[in-house]
Amino acid sequence: MMARKDKTAARSAILGRISQSIASMPGHEDRTRARQEALERLAQKERGIVPRRAQVGRYEQVAMFMDYAERAASSTERVSSYDAVPGAIAAYLRGRNLPQKIRMGSDARLAAIRWDQEPQLDYTVGASDGSDPVGVSHAFGAVAETGTAIFTSGTDNPTTLNFLPETQIIIVNADDIAGDYESVQDNLRDFNGRAVMPRAVNFITGPSRSGDIEQTLLLGAHGPRDVHVIVVG
Amino acid sequence: MKVTSPTFPENARKALRDETLQRALKNVEIGFIGKRQAAADALPEFEALRDLGRDIKTHTLGRLDVYLEEYEKQVTATGGHVHWAETGEDACELVREICRSVGARTLTKGKSMISEEMQLNAFLEKDGLEVTETDLGEYIVQLRGEHPSHIIAPAVHVTKEQVEADFRSKHKGLDPLRNLDAPESLLGEARQILREKYFAADVGITGANFLVAETGSSVIVTNEGNGDLTQTLARVHIVLASIEKVIPTLNDLDVFLRLLARSATGQEQSVYTTLSTGPRRDEDPDGPEQYHVILLDNGRSKMLGTEFEDMLRCIRCGACINHCPVYHAVGGHAYGWVYPGPMGSVLTPSLVGIDKTGHLPNASTLCGRCESVCPMRIPLPKMLRHWRERDFARHLPTNPQRLGLKGWAFLASRPKLYHSVMRPGMKLMKYLAPMTGLMKRLPAASGWTRHREFPAPEGETFQQLWAKAQDKGGKQQGKAR
Numbered sequence: 001m002m003a004r005k006d007k008t009a010a011r012s013a014i015l016g017r018i019s020q021s022i023a024s025m026p027g028h029e030d031r032t033r034a035r036q037e038a039l040e041r042l043a044q045k046e047r048g049i050v051p052r053r054a055q056v057g058r059y060e061q062v063a064m065f066m067d068y069a070e071r072a073a074s075s076t077e078r079v080s081s082y083d084a085v086p087g088a089i090a091a092y093l094r095g096r097n098l099p100q101k102i103r104m105g106s107d108a109r110l111a112a113i114r115w116d117q118e119p120q121l122d123y124t125v126g127a128s129d130g131s132d133p134v135g136v137s138h139a140f141g142a143v144a145e146t147g148t149a150i151f152t153s154g155t156d157n158p159t160t161l162n163f164l165p166e167t168q169i170i171i172v173n174a175d176d177i178a179g180d181y182e183s184v185q186d187n188l189r190d191f192n193g194r195a196v197m198p199r200a201v202n203f204i205t206g207p208s209r210s211g212d213i214e215q216t217l218l219l220g221a222h223g224p225r226d227v228h229v230i231v232v233g
Numbered sequence: 234m235k236v237t238s239p240t241f242p243e244n245a246r247k248a249l250r251d252e253t254l255q256r257a258l259k260n261v262e263i264g265f266i267g268k269r270q271a272a273a274d275a276l277p278e279f280e281a282l283r284d285l286g287r288d289i290k291t292h293t294l295g296r297l298d299v300y301l302e303e304y305e306k307q308v309t310a311t312g313g314h315v316h317w318a319e320t321g322e323d324a325c326e327l328v329r330e331i332c333r334s335v336g337a338r339t340l341t342k343g344k345s346m347i348s349e350e351m352q353l354n355a356f357l358e359k360d361g362l363e364v365t366e367t368d369l370g371e372y373i374v375q376l377r378g379e380h381p382s383h384i385i386a387p388a389v390h391v392t393k394e395q396v397e398a399d400f401r402s403k404h405k406g407l408d409p410l411r412n413l414d415a416p417e418s419l420l421g422e423a424r425q426i427l428r429e430k431y432f433a434a435d436v437g438i439t440g441a442n443f444l445v446a447e448t449g450s451s452v453i454v455t456n457e458g459n460g461d462l463t464q465t466l467a468r469v470h471i472v473l474a475s476i477e478k479v480i481p482t483l484n485d486l487d488v489f490l491r492l493l494a495r496s497a498t499g500q501e502q503s504v505y506t507t508l509s510t511g512p513r514r515d516e517d518p519d520g521p522e523q524y525h526v527i528l529l530d531n532g533r534s535k536m537l538g539t540e541f542e543d544m545l546r547c548i549r550c551g552a553c554i555n556h557c558p559v560y561h562a563v564g565g566h567a568y569g570w571v572y573p574g575p576m577g578s579v580l581t582p583s584l585v586g587i588d589k590t591g592h593l594p595n596a597s598t599l600c601g602r603c604e605s606v607c608p609m610r611i612p613l614p615k616m617l618r619h620w621r622e623r624d625f626a627r628h629l630p631t632n633p634q635r636l637g638l639k640g641w642a643f644l645a646s647r648p649k650l651y652h653s654v655m656r657p658g659m660k661l662m663k664y665l666a667p668m669t670g671l672m673k674r675l676p677a678a679s680g681w682t683r684h685r686e687f688p689a690p691e692g693e694t695f696q697q698l699w700a701k702a703q704d705k706g707g708k709q710q711g712k713a714r
Contacts, residue, residue: 011317014476014530018298021537028295038299041292041481042447048285048488049278068501105518127518130432146502153520160519163461181487195483197311197448199513199520200465203490203506208458211498212370212386213416214257214393215264221369222424223458223505 045193047182054145054179061144062231065177068147072206073219074227078174082109082232086118089169092228093121093134098167103128104136107156110171127158128165135165135224141176141184146205149229150184153200162202168224170204174233234352234380236585238569241592248563257390258564261383265555268499269606276495286492287610289485290546294537300446300479301528307449311511313524321351324529328353328438328471329360331525335469337362337435341427343453343460344368345440345473346384346549347529349571350584353438353473365430367459369423376403382565384572385497385551390564393419427459437467437521441474442548443489444526447482450508451526454493458505470509470521475529477545489548492608497550532584540619544579546609553603553613559596568593575603575613582620587627594620655694663692 022028054064066076079088093100101122104110115123128135137157139149149170153159162168178184181203188195208223219225237244248254273279293300305315318324324347332340340357342348342364354364354375366375370387374380376399381387388396397413400422413419431437439460443452451472453460464470480486486508494500513520536542554560554574565573570581570590578593594617603613628635644651666689681687691698 007316010319010323013319014317014528014534015298015301017530017534018301018476018537021534021539022295022297024538025295025542034296035299037292038296038303038481042303045447045482045484047484048289049282049491050487051276051278051491053276071501072504130428148502148506153517154514155516155518158518159461159465163458163465181490182484185483185487195448197450197508197510199509199511199517201450201508201510202461203502204504205500205502206504208456208504210369210420210457211264212368212373212388212457213396213419215260215386215389216416218417218420220424221420221457221459222367222427222462 050180050182051145054143056144056179058174058177061179062174062177064144065142065147065172066229066231068144069149069206069227069229070147072147073209074147074170074206074229076229076231078231080233082113083117085113085171085230085232086115086121088230089136090118090121092169096167096226099133101132102134102136102169103132103161103165105138105155105157105161107138109138109173110136128160130160130164132161132165134167134169135161136169136171137161139170139172139176140201141178141187142172143181143184143203144177144179145181148181148203148205150181151202151204152188152198153202154198159200159202162204163208163223166220166224167226167228168204168207170227170229172229172231174231177231234349234571236570236581236589238581238585238590238593241567241569241596244567244569245563245596248567253392253395254390254564257392258561261386261389261555262561264386265499265551269496269552269555270499272495272499272501275501276491279492279495282488282491283608283610286488286548286608287546289480289488290609293480294477294542294545297476297479297537300481301476304444304446304449304479307446308511308524308526309449311449313449313511313526316525316527318527318529319531321347321529321531322356324351324473324527324531325353325356327527328473329357331469331471331523332357332360332362332436335435335523337469339363339365339430339434340436340438341365341367341430341434341463341467342371342437343439343455343463344371344387345438346381346571347440347473347475347531348438349380350531351473351529365427365434367427367430367463368455369420369457369459372423372427373399376400380566380571382573383551383554384549384576390566431462431466434463434467436469436471437463437465438471438473439464441472441478441526442493443486444474444479445481445483445486445508446479448508448510450510452486452506452508454490454503454506456498456500456504461505461507464507464509465520467521469523469525470512472509472524472526473529474526475531476533477547493548493550496552496606496608536583541579541583541616543611544576544583544616546611547576547580548609549576550608552606552608553611556602556606558598558600558602563596568596575617576611579611579613579616579620582623587620587624591624591627594618594624652694652696656697659690659694660692662690666690 210221373388382390441451494503512524560574582590
């Protein structure tokens with residue numbers, strides 16, 4: 001097919017031009033070595049500069065995570081165990097005059113919670129179609145450095161729950177809070193150090209916002225207007 | 234996009250006289266500079282991260298073909314498709330082909346500057362497709378039939394009152410008496426209208442801040458969440474990325490994530506950073522069924538190995554634009570193409586040719602603020618000078634400027650002749666200046682003297698004054714006679 005051929009042609013033309021241009025750069029004549037160096041970097045996955053401020057003890061990391069999350073306009077609280085989560089959510093929703101109605105994924109840690117402690121709290125399981133006022137997601141990990149929670153897509157915590165509801169409640173296990181992004185990303189790697197990527201990884205730091213009208217910061221652009229973070233443990 | 238850079242002087246004059254624009258542009262200085270400084274100061278490692286970011290980009294550009302091939306391998310392994318486009322038009326064709334293959338009618342689009350390079354919206358609309366910009370600023374600009382005037386704040390040239398007027402005229406079927414005084418109500422209205430668009434869209438298009446070779450992931454960094462809704466709710470996700478966006482590993486990505494938001498908006502981190510890898514998996518309850526990446530060259534591969542190669546390190550944070558006194562004065566549209574400010578004045582001539590854009594490298598005071606804030610330490614003033622040299626060389630045969638400079642060079646390279654002309658010249662000027670008002674209208678520099686007076690010479694040349702000062706101090710005499 002003609003179109004097919006054109007596409008291959010564009011690929012080789014672009015790569016050929018790049019290779020030629022690079023070879024003309026002083027010190028880059030040896031293209032075999034360049035290839036090896038690139039493959040080495042990909043294999044070694046060296047860490048860059050990790051800010052010292054988050055290289056502290058676990059207790060301080062949890063406090064720092066909550067502090068930076070609040071600076072990014074999230075609200076936060078810490079509870080001692082998963083069984084305290086329904087009460088915390090119900091109280092938060094009451095305080096905001098929101099309906100006692102949440103939607104969440106099938107994450108085992110959420111499924112194991114005794115939700116019937118809060119009989120008024122109505123919960124359903126599955127992805128969001130945009131009609132849910134409140135979404136609850138369990139974070140894959142979190143980063144003290146900037147108060148960022150990290151989510152992976154899938155049935156456990158569907159991506160749509162992170163973006164469609166007006167209110168997002170984030171559950172973070174205190175043990176999953178690390179100092180830096182690199183440490184959380186390492187948990188995506190298998191025994192060979194290969195990163196096993198879900199379809200989407202979302203780093204979330206606060207509620208959605210826009211400064212596009214006269215550079216005035218407004219919360220609740222397209223995603224959640226409010227983000228409440230509950231740290232467990 | 235039609236290049237109007239050849240009329241930069243007129244564009245700039247028009248912008249300077251536009252009071253609404255001038256009011257809107259004040260928000261650039263207020264909104265960005267202090268916040269960036271505070272964020273940089275709050276991170277002791279910031280300067281070291283800039284060095285490292287520069288080094289990673291330089292390493293990658295020197296092996297760009299290898300990293301692109303590795304990236305492509307990973308995308309394919311995770312079920313995605315990579316397409317290569319030499320020009321903007323080729324890339325448009327590829328988008329259209331994908332749209333046709335899935336019978337698409339409506340598209341949503343997150344922010345992508347290279348889609349502006351490609352003139353993608355116009356191309357698709359000609360084909361009967363409906364494209365909706367979902368970034369609030371881009372949406373406002375689209376409603377107005379304009380182009381972005383800033384790479385991270387597309388509607389920075391628009392005032393709140395203008396947005397209100399646009400919404401009232403374009404959002405038909407809403408209560409005409411509704412109150413839109415508060416910016417929150419404008420945001421709320423856009424949110425409501427765009428919500429429907431996300432769900433209706435067959436294809437969602439986003440740009441990419443980075444492509445990770447290690448994992449085959451595309452990365453978008455946003456504050457609104459529109460890019461995520463665009464790519465999650467459509468059946469097909471198309472990523473538009475230029476070839477220099479590829480970086481080696483996830484750990485390298487973290488280096489750039491620590492620099493990007495701080496340099497751009499002064500945030501510790503943007504609200505949403507999303508790594509997308511391939512289409513929806515079998516067990517996934519949401520996400521697109523197809524995942525395509527279009528890699529666009531459009532002149533970039535030719536910049537490698539030239540004095541403009543450093544420009545390919547740019548991560549599009551907009552810091553150079555936010556700190557540019559010329560941008561503050563004239564705004565983004567005056568530059569006449571997709572990329573404004575210092576980064577645009579270097580990149581635009583590379584991508585569309587210096588013949589049309591000779592004014593851009595001259596639209597700079599070379600004050601150096603851009604380079605001092607660039608997270609990738611791109612030597613923007615140096616490259617602007619390179620372009621000036623090239624532009625000058627192009628005009629060699631006819632330009633009267635060149636004759637003047639030639640005369641000056643003749644004089645300046647002959648010290649005896651120079652001093653014998655300058656000394657009586659300065660004396661003469663001292664007496665003539667106050668009488669004739671000559672300094673108010675210098676013949677060859679009217680652009681300068683229109684706004685200020687040239688100080689009248691004191692009657693002696695610098696070299697004479699220097700020699701005197703040396704004598705007075707009892708030090709060794711200077712060589713000037």
